[in-house]
Amino acid sequence: MNLKPDSKVLIQGFSELISTTHIDQMKSYYGTNLVAGVDPGHGGIMAHNLPVFDLVEEVVSSFGTIDTTIISVHPYQVLDAALEAIAANISQIIIISPGVPPLDMVTLLRKTENHEILIVGPNSPGIIVPGKILLGTQPSEFYTPGNVGIVSRSSTLTYEVAWELTKAGLGQSISVSIGSDAIVGSSFSQWLQILDEDENTEAIVLVGQPGGESEEVAAKYISTAIDKPVVAYIAGRHAPPSKSWHQSGNFATVVKRDSDFGSVSTKLSTFSNAQIPVAQYP
Template structure:
């Protein structure tokens, strides 16, 4: 993923309340939003951004698009994303929550066939501090630097970014991969992207209970990643069987994977085996990052 000051951005679902509100905030940050798409609203504008009925029309008028953000309603997200892929947009961020799982599966198959990177659904998006804001990250919490932040959580990501910034540790990028059980891109994909990113020196991985994505990420770090990684797991005090805020945050037995998969204990054990330091609280992350940077240098 190559995101810069000059990246050209399309907003699908721009007239949705969240889309309209964050279009203004992203443009204020300097993000180059060149067009919006909302069926039935072609010919209007949102915060000075021209709105079209179809993605093809937007590209014909605005020119090439580097990344599309989707704020469309849940049951129209699949159509919106497929329309963007057909228009050869290869970076798509889905902010919308509540996308039907089967729709996400269909989208992932299409994305894999076309080498399209999907972030989300149910994602706060991506921010490259000082360069570009794509989603709902509050820019005031972020500062440019060398810490790559990849997270399943939304607001917790903001809190950790603020703690890092207050400690003088800026961020190279912050990515919310999404809170749903089925996601377009995984921790492993983003760990590899950050491993290859010249601006990133240390990676902070923010997970939460439910599913096995953190266990898989820990194994991947041990096998593939050379840069130091710091981890934090949200929901460690939740009782077993408790449904959390995200669809994916469920402590449950997964067929063939053992009763402990998805629990905080399982994830902590996986990070321990991979020799990844784990913070007990978000406030501990800056000190662990400083230690990792010191050892690296």
């Protein structure tokens, strides 16, 4: 994983998902080494003070190896954009776009399962290493450098947790939202292992939400494989039972799972059984 300030970063697609403000925040305010954008049919122009190319391979020819691409195209174009990046030997892919078709994500994950390619998202605001590099749309003003790692399924709740930590004098080593779509490219367990091995991280905050079973899997993984202290927060504790979490990938009714599958109560119980502390509020 290369999250160094001088690593080269590309943006594939310009849309309402990533605005001039986000690009300025990455490039001008945070110093992220954004080298170019790719927008087929618009090659040769400048957009957001970045040179625009038609193809990813053209960017590589001009700037050399690209470390990370940030994809913000239409959901139905994400698979093609990601495969183009992989063909250009880009090993870190952040997908901001929400609503990527599940079968497209399955295809992408099968394509990368035998390669060392890190995928974050879809439906993710990206990664921030406070004081060093910003990849995506996370609001950097909520963060301060420190030793607490954050891994989350949420977006705005991630920022809220970071802000509460900052106000408490607890800076952050890294914050990543793995994405809140039904199928995402990397799991809680993968990122917990990364943070457990990160020399700049001393403690970990896990932010979960209803739907699916990724939090339950993470709780069991923490109890057996993670040495650093972990505190969890599960959104929706005070939400009414009828609350629908469309982002969360809760397919219980489709696959005939128990009605409590993916519920807040199930997740809280799993963390309690694993003796992992759970905060009541961000």
